[in-house]
Amino acid sequence: MIPRSFEYLRPSTLQEAVQLLDKYEESKILAGGQSLIALMKLRLASPKYIIDITRIPGLSYVKEEGNKILIGPLTTHDTVENSPIIRNKCPILSEAASRIGDQQIRNRGTIAGTLCHADPSADVPTTFLALDGEVVAMGKDGERVIKAKDFFQDFFTTALNPNEVVKEVRVPVLPPKTGTAYIKHARREGDFAIVAVAAIITLDENNVCKSASISLGSVGPTPLRAVEVENALVGKKLTDEVIVAASELADRGISPPSDIHGSAEYRAEMAKVFTKRAIRLALSRIGG
Amino acid sequence: MAEKRRIKLTVNGVEMEGEAEPRTLLVHFIRDTLGLTGTHIGCDTGHCGCCTIIMNGVSVKSCMVLAYQAEGADILTIEGLAKDGKLHPIQEAFWENHGLQCGYCTPGQIMSAYFLLSRNPKPTEEEIRRGLEGNYCRCTGYVNIIKSVKAAAEKMSK
Ligand SMILES: Cc1cc2nc3c(=O)[nH]c(=O)nc-3n(C[C@H](O)[C@H](O)[C@H](O)COP(=O)(O)OP(=O)(O)OC[C@H]3O[C@@H](n4cnc5c(N)ncnc54)[C@H](O)[C@@H]3O)c2cc1C
Numbered sequence: 452m453i454p455r456s457f458e459y460l461r462p463s464t465l466q467e468a469v470q471l472l473d474k475y476e477e478s479k480i481l482a483g484g485q486s487l488i489a490l491m492k493l494r495l496a497s498p499k500y501i502i503d504i505t506r507i508p509g510l511s512y513v514k515e516e517g518n519k520i521l522i523g524p525l526t527t528h529d530t531v532e533n534s535p536i537i538r539n540k541c542p543i544l545s546e547a548a549s550r551i552g553d554q555q556i557r558n559r560g561t562i563a564g565t566l567c568h569a570d571p572s573a574d575v576p577t578t579f580l581a582l583d584g585e586v587v588a589m590g591k592d593g594e595r596v597i598k599a600k601d602f603f604q605d606f607f608t609t610a611l612n613p614n615e616v617v618k619e620v621r622v623p624v625l626p627p628k629t630g631t632a633y634i635k636h637a638r639r640e641g642d643f644a645i646v647a648v649a650a651i652i653t654l655d656e657n658n659v660c661k662s663a664s665i666s667l668g669s670v671g672p673t674p675l676r677a678v679e680v681e682n683a684l685v686g687k688k689l690t691d692e693v694i695v696a697a698s699e700l701a702d703r704g705i706s707p708p709s710d711i712h713g714s715a716e717y718r719a720e721m722a723k724v725f726t727k728r729a730i731r732l733a734l735s736r737i738g739g
Numbered sequence: 740m741a742e743k744r745r746i747k748l749t750v751n752g753v754e755m756e757g758e759a760e761p762r763t764l765l766v767h768f769i770r771d772t773l774g775l776t777g778t779h780i781g782c783d784t785g786h787c788g789c790c791t792i793i794m795n796g797v798s799v800k801s802c803m804v805l806a807y808q809a810e811g812a813d814i815l816t817i818e819g820l821a822k823d824g825k826l827h828p829i830q831e832a833f834w835e836n837h838g839l840q841c842g843y844c845t846p847g848q849i850m851s852a853y854f855l856l857s858r859n860p861k862p863t864e865e866e867i868r869r870g871l872e873g874n875y876c877r878c879t880g881y882v883n884i885i886k887s888v889k890a891a892a893e894k895m896s897k
């Protein structure tokens with residue numbers, strides 16, 4: 452399988468990449484290529500111009516600034532998985548990255564790539580939504596910050612304009628007394644999720660649930676926040692009865708697809724089961 | 740059609756060059772242009788791992804990389820492992836532990852093992868399984884592959 456013919460461009464700065472995107476219609480940014488090259492080989496995408504940003508220096512980094520972690524767009528899934536900063540301050544993002552595909556895919560795929568690809572069953576987007584992360588988008592008229600809740604718009608569709616690139620990805624440093632879990636229901640390790648759940652739970656000094664953020668993957672056109680589940684947790688002591696009752700609400704507001712991996716009904720049931728497991732696991736991980 | 744141009748890269752320590760179109764995949768460049776057919780193509784969709792090579796120190800699936808992206812890169816393929824007629828310890832270990840049957844997946848298994856051991860010289864069985872997750876074998880049932888990687892780790896730590 453070979454992609455359709457295209458012109459290959461290799462800008463040396465992001466500004467230049469934006470100019471090229473703006474100049475050429477039917478152009479696409481190429482980062483790790485682990486989604487785009489696959490689509491091009493299958494001829495589901497046939498851009499006329501490929502703008503390879505992987506040679507632009509300085510786009511792979513992880514740093515802490517204030518209460519945020521700033522991540523360069525070309526930072527690979529492998530680096531996100533293993534970064535000490537992310538592991539310590541935002542472990543759920545490492546956990547999600549560690550569940551992507553396999554080692555070779557994680558060595559090449561990038562954080563901005565998976566966010567921009569916006570597959571509702573992908574691991575990092577679901578987690579990014581639970582984290583209330585944000586991306587810094589850069590276009591020819593300047594930069595803007597797009598929040599996770601606004602970023603994912605539809606299947607494989609984001610709020611980026613065609614001539615914008617993601618310049619940086621930001622996630623919060625999680626507060627103390629926070630436990631997180633990303634769990635993925637897939638038939639085989641390395642597969643895309645049938646249902647995935649990202650859970651972030653913060654308790655107050657009396658061990659009452661101060662905030663809860665639950666996001667579901669693979670149950671709609673974008674990752675979705677399980678708002679009713681969150682509301683059923685906040686302000687309560689998280690006994691197992693509370694968790695079980697809240698998880699029963701995980702099928703509210705979702706529109707799961709039916710495909711060979713599972714029917715819509717199955718996914719809706721699994722959303723409840725995996726929400727329960729993710730909350731329990733997140734809770735068990737809260738340290739002193 | 741986009742024009743072909745010559746690209747240079749280092750493969751197994753030797754500088755090589757050849758013509759490629761923008762859409763030429765690295766695996767085809769390595770096999771058809773450079774003539775190094777030890778790197779195999781199984782699925783051609785990024786799943787099976789047969790085409791795994793080391794590019795600038797990390798394992799990648801060469802069917803999921805454009806040849807142009809490897810311009811100037813340092814590439815290691817299965818052909819680059821044996822030195823002066825002597826097999827690499829990972830190759831020896833696969834031979835001695837019956838880590839292959841038909842051998843089709845073996846170059847990819849070995850390159851993945853090479854990357855794993857370069858980062859983690861003493862992996863646990865769990866870590867070996869995870870490290871080789873991206874490499875399918877339709878023959879062996881994996882038990883002997885895992886045994887081979889363990890044995891290779893021991894040989895290499897001596
Ligand atoms: C065998 C296999 C298994 C996989 N398994 C999983 C899995 O289990 N879970 C999972 O989540 N994913 C999985 N993936 C997908 C993987 O996570 C990809 O790495 C990721 O989706 C894309 O990142 P990339 O850097 O490779 O992006 P590319 O493929 O280069 O690009 C993807 C899209 O993003 C755009 N883009 C990239 N960077 C930018 C930027 N900075 N600004 C604007 N647009 C940009 C591109 O134009 C393109 O539209 C798998 C892939 C393969 C091949």
Ligand code: FES
Binds near residue numbers: 780781786802803
């Ligand atoms: S041929 Fe590249 S992964 Fe199968």
Ligand code: FES
Binds near residue numbers: 838839841876
């Ligand atoms: S030895 Fe035959 S596919 Fe692995």
